[in-house]
Amino acid sequence: MPAKVTSALMLLLLAAPLCLAPTGCVQEGGDAGPPPPVEEDLAPNNSLNDNDRIHFLRRTHFSFVPAELQRLNQMGFGAYLDWMLDLKTQPALESAALAATVPDPDFPSQAEIARWWIYLMQHNENPFQEVLAMFWHDHFAASQDILAAEARYWAFAHINLWRLHGTDNLAELLYLMNVDWLMLEWLDGVRSTRFAPNENFAREFWELFTLGADNGYTQNDIVEASKAFTGYRTRLAVGQAGPGRDQLIVEWVPNRHDNTTKTIFGLPFVGNGQAEYRDMVTLTLAQRPVAEFICRKIWEYFVYLNPSDTLVNKLAGLLRSSGYNLKTLFRTIFQSKAFFSAQAKAGIIKNPVEHVIGFQRATGLFITPTRSDNALVDIGQRPSTPPTVNGWPSGGFWLSSQGMLERANFLRDAVYYRNEAPQAGYDVGTLIPPNMQSADQVVQRLAWLLQVSPTPAQAAEYVDYLNTDRNGSGTIIAQPWNINDPVQREKKLRGLLYIMGQHPTYAIR
């Protein structure tokens, strides 16, 4: 598409009235020029088939789970999106997670925090809530590892920020991030005073969180912004969690704040106390291409890598014209023709959380949050402890030999701990419907369940596995598949899931 047409489109979009319900709005400017190629077409795809819906679930729900597809089909795609994007606190789930993983919520351990979130990921009936929380957690990356024992309880609020506000207004999300206690600790906000403003947060606010490196700010802007980000500190609240149980809190101390007028982006930034943490969001959104930066990041996570500038500008225009309504943005993306295009379906490497949580949700082979956490530590992605403020690596980085080995070892854990809660008593045979019990059909069924694509020769290996066994002396013996033999049923279905989980396409979503 010629650049000229694009900018004309952009003007049209920006001039258009707020478009809060994209399905009812003209998104394409169909009158203004030829339609965009399908991989850039944001018009809703109104003719989804089951494979499209499965693709949607794989990208947004850790993995495809048949029951989730069924619910989606019952509700209808539009209604399902409304439900899924409406992030709410879920008191029953959250208290069950706490009861299962954190004995003393006032003083959790690091591992307990990770396990708490893993429990939520395993059991949330709206897995998108946790997928999106991981996305924001990776983007606004802060690790609970830096928290002292008296402060570790802050991690719950930090994770809930992404869980509960991930589809809010972007301005609100940025503000809440700015004053989040873990973030204030992580990037030295609690040590930043008018006497010694610390540049760490100011730099990352633009460089990693809203704009990208060297994208429209100067070192002097950082120095000035660091003065605005002053005034919070930590304090030990004696006895806050009961007698002798002192917790750390973060508090605002006006005298630590630099209330002078700063100059940022060449504009005066008036002293406004605590509200400067919000004013900085307002200023940055108004003056700089935050929408482009955020839209590109979202697109690359959920749809495909390297979207064109044309597409990113179009998305950013939508986000701005909606008043930074993230629900509108996600809704547009998830129902767009582009989201279901061949380019989008070409595949993205699953991150370790998707591998570990997705396999459990898809197969019902759940292992404890503790074992899941151990597996994630081994593969290299423990939720709540990103390695740097830049979050986790992505894509091809995960394809290391050691990473692949640890993914296989997680699959071993999932098939192995069959006599232990939460798996004890689970009949893996329930994954196979009564009319699909031959070896060929079982292979077909589990390949569909895991969404792997074996070639005919690979499928023959799977069938051969079901029809043979290896005895104690190492000889391969014929043992025709019989699902009604309880030993074969347990041994071979678990074995086949272990083998298929290592099909190369299983690492791709």
Add this chain to the structure above:
Amino acid sequence: MTTKHTKLNAARRNFLRVSAAGAGVMALGALGSNRLPFAKPARALPLSNHRRLVIINMLGGNDGLNTVFPVTGAQATAYQTLRPTLRFMPGQGLALTGGPNVSDYELHPALDTVQSMWNANEVAIIHKVGYPSENLSHFVSEDIWSWGVRGGLPALSGIAPGWIARYANTYAPTSLGVVSIGVGRRLDFEGANSSPLLVSSLGSFNFDTDFNYSANHVLRRTKVQNVLNLQPAGGLAEQVAAAQLGSIDGAAAVQTAIADYTAYASGAGIAYPTNPGSTSLTSMGSRLRDIARLIYGGFETRIFYTGYGGFDTHAAQAAAHASLLQNLDDALAVFKTDMQTMGVWNDMAIVVITEFGRRNYENGSVGTDHGHGVCVFVIGGSSGSGGHVNGGMYEGLTTANINAEHLPYSVDYRDVYRELIGGHLGNDPTPLFPETQPINNIPNFIS
């Protein structure tokens, strides 16, 4: 996305808790060229005439001034004045006067193995190693050492971020060409396109068994491998399959090496130090043994990277520091014997680094705060024809250095690496450290 690591979490700081985690991006070439990223040794014997470098990182910032301290002249007086409780008086440490090299310094009393190596002309000590404009943050300073760049990576776009990754890509482009053990995902390795082996320990680099169905599990592993071998070329799946086959080959090769080494070590009576009252190996004992296992296995590794933490001694330093140095010294003693038994000690250089030294004066908590210039040890077999460690003191301290807040730096850490890569490994270090340095002062400790 730019690659940037401004602040690192405790997974890096408390690296002891980091479990096995690999890193590295598979090369994007044809499947065939990546199918066997683990070069298999022709025989289970250490390669001879194969130069190796072992990097040992003392994470947290080692107190160089108490590791190698002055015992004569005004330097000694200045040191003793600034360290009223943490100081060592002359004779309290280990003399560096045996063998061919004589110095005005003593070693920390825990370093008796290092002293005996000094006496054999096997230890070069370079004091005041650092980089331009000190940064007192652990994270920033570690990154500078890892990148081999002081001024920030963006100025040098288009290069792999980690200097060891650059080495691997240029000189050792196989999975075992450069190896990291027990220190998590070091940034030094970031950008290597050969999927380097980065493990918490070699023993963990293995496929776990389903003990409910052990015999059947063997069949499962066979089927996994058959399916991978049947994967057609093309697309992301091909890259995944290559990484998976790499993990299978790697685990098999490594476990074979462990078994072979165990038989050899038991026959040779080689036993690495254990923790007091326990049969478990010390951290450095375990890691140096893992390195020995790979060497014995005949792999072509050029650079081994390992280390251990705890050097951030802000309070009650004396006992903690002694115990940390003891951990390394005891393990080095066995490692040297092990390497001599294999006949490869003279092909070995070991460099002991840390992200920075500590403040010259002690603080109010009987500890020391973050500093700058620090001593680096280079250790290795000194006999042979060229490329071997030549012991001695290569950079010392002046009274003014000690009376300053920090020891300055007078040797750039990259010049230490240059000497090791050029002099010992025999590779041109030029492409590895492209940044212009204000100080170029290569200490010629390799003869």
